[in-house]
Amino acid sequence: MTSSQSLRITERDEKEFDLSEEDLRHLASFDEIEVKRSGSGMPCVSVSNHVGVVGLPSGKLLEIHPKAPCNLLHYLAYIGDIDDELVRGTDASVLTGGSFVDLIAQLYLHEVETVLKRGLNREYLVEESSEKHLRGQLDLQRQLQRQGVAPKKFECRYDELSTETRLNKILLDGLHRLRPLVTDSSTRSDVNRYYGRLQQYVSYERMSLRDIESVALTRLNEYYEDALQLAKLIFEQAFVADLSGHNRRVQSLLINMESTFERVVCRAVKAVIDTEYYNVRNDSIGYLARSESGAGHLSMYPDFWIQNRTEDVVLVGDAKWKTGTEPSRNDFYQLAAYQAKYGASGVLVYPNLEGEMTDTYTYVTGNGTDAGRGELRTIEIETEDGASYDQFVRTVEETVRDNLPESQ
Incomplete structure (x- = not known):
């Protein structure tokens, strides 16, 4: 994605953009964004107290920067939305010379690498396949439906140790959601590379917050914890819109600065x-x-x-x-x-x-x-x-x- 495809605006400001009607309709579908015409007739976009990025049907990204300079990662860590150990020792600026999503992606890639080094989670899952020799249990109903009275193969059902687990599918879907939003070319390349690595072991499936919340970590897979916390942040803030007449999805990631700041202050008061x-x-x-x-x-x-x-x-x-x-x-x-x-x-x-x-x-x-x-x-x-x-x-x-x- 080239820099010409990235548009910038500051929260609670308004700005004229030369955008297609399809892009404007998509922006207008967000409660946090208002689209109107300026005195010159140009489309004028204004944003409420949210920061982040909005993916547009044209492939462009609208980056929304905070009104006051801040490190949003520090805010999110302080209020417990991400693990504070993820941001200790970093000096990353957020939406000041860099995209918030790029920083989240960098943290997420670090956790994906940690998981890969420790080894992907494996679980015994029920598999079904046609085999020349009987394996596990014979699925009689499928045997009769598929092989008839003169069977050449056995319709088998058996347990196999597999990486096609919920944990790994969540990890892959987090990368999938980040792919269209990352603006830095190096980070985007890394996201695609890790996506390809994971796809060698797990097939893509759209996951949900309920999937993340239903995961029960144990002593054997607790090293997924930080990756899951970041995945939850990505999943919570990804608003997916199916555009009428188009078989595509446009992703956005928005953070409410007003409520985030309120939580930071309340957390500080409780601490002192x-x-x-x-x-x-x-x-x-x-x-x-x-x-x-x-x-x-x-x-x-x-x-x-x-x-x-x-x-x-x-x-x-x-x-x-x-x-x-x-x-x-x-x-x-x-x-x-x-x-x-x-x-x-x-x-x-x-x-x-x-x-x-x-x-x-x-x-x-x-x-x-x-x-x-x-x-x-x-x-x-x-x-x-x-x-x-x-x-x-x-x-x-x-x-x-x-x-x-x-x-x-």
């Missing part, structure tokens, strides 16, 4: 809070209003909130994956509603914006007096992609620890 005295939660904090009949309305879901040992709410927080120079009015309103219900402190967490969003606020009434809520602090956490994974973890957790408002 003393669980002996506090409980960090991310479920409903209650209702905003209650009707005269007693029914609650408008459940409130901050990204995280903290209770003390007596179950008082002492802090509510929201993570905001956005760029700008100051918190938006809606950011304040949303958190103010949570704080007003419990008189608690609040915190808004943003990606690193060089200190532009860091500040402390006090709510006031119309006459300038305290509004009965705790303070609101806005903080930023490091999202740059240059640090090692261990440094990333230290920086994120130290930033959260040093900037959470006082809980009492």
